[in-house]
Amino acid sequence: MLRTTVEKSINRDYPKLSGSWDFRIAGRGFTSLQGDEVGWHLNIQEGFCIMHIETEQHGEMSCQIDANEEMDHYVGTLRYRIFEVGFISGSSVGAVRAQFRAICEMTDAGGMVRNGIIMTGYHNRAFNGDVLRVDGEIIGEWASDDEEWCHFTAVDTVEVTLSAPSPWMLHDSIATWMNCDGDTTEAYQTSA
Structure with missing residues (x-):
């Protein structure tokens, strides 16, 4: 069931992605998914399913985009250097990426x-x-x-x-x- 949900999500957002997936149990309530091509990670902890999608970079700003399968949306963790400075979310990876770019434009202009x-x-x-x-x-x-x-x-x-x-x-x-x-x-x- 979980594998099917993850594969549907990956195929919906990244239709050209393929490869074998390895599930490992690493403790109570924790599972990780690692792909052989892109390095995707799926973590299930206490009922929440978070999958790392990608990390956008702009100068010293970065945005780690994760999929929240439970809530069916994407969350971006904003960082300046190593410091967490906020969170953004959207219905797609593209929406989170667009928000991150808009924030970067504001910081480039002195924000x-x-x-x-x-x-x-x-x-x-x-x-x-x-x-x-x-x-x-x-x-x-x-x-x-x-x-x-x-x-x-x-x-x-x-x-x-x-x-x-x-x-x-x-x-x-x-x-x-x-x-x-x-x-x-x-x-x-x-x-x-």
């Missing part, structure tokens, strides 16, 4: 990706720009003032939501704010 959030204008001396989740949702904008304090204003608000003494600290504050569902008590407060 910074950390904690699943992109701040445009970060490395290009603009010191202002949009703030987006890695899935493309715009959550606000940021700007630096004359005293070099950085301020974030969330979408649909006119007042500054968060402030911090540097873009790096503002990035952390926005991530904390997002994880707290917009509750600013856990993040850096706006300056008075």
Whole structure:
């Protein structure tokens, strides 16, 4: 059953791929699938079936694309160098690849990706720009003032939501704010 599911997925997304597949039991609830041509890996752990598809590379950014057979979608793990900076997902490998390319275009233009959030204008001396989740949702904008304090204003608000003494600290504050569902008590407060 599992082999059939995996083969259907591989044949659907990569119709020219062929070869023999070897299943090995490596412990309780864990199985791996290794192909003799491409080096595919299938890991089943506690009911989840994750199969590594490919790793896209762009400069120091990479995106490891895995298939989640349980949820029938693909997940990309974003990394800058060795640091995990976010996750993206899509209905196909091509959709995840396109999201990764769009993120790379933003970083090439001076954006910074950390904690699943992109701040445009970060490395290009603009010191202002949009703030987006890695899935493309715009959550606000940021700007630096004359005293070099950085301020974030969330979408649909006119007042500054968060402030911090540097873009790096503002990035952390926005991530904390997002994880707290917009509750600013856990993040850096706006300056008075």
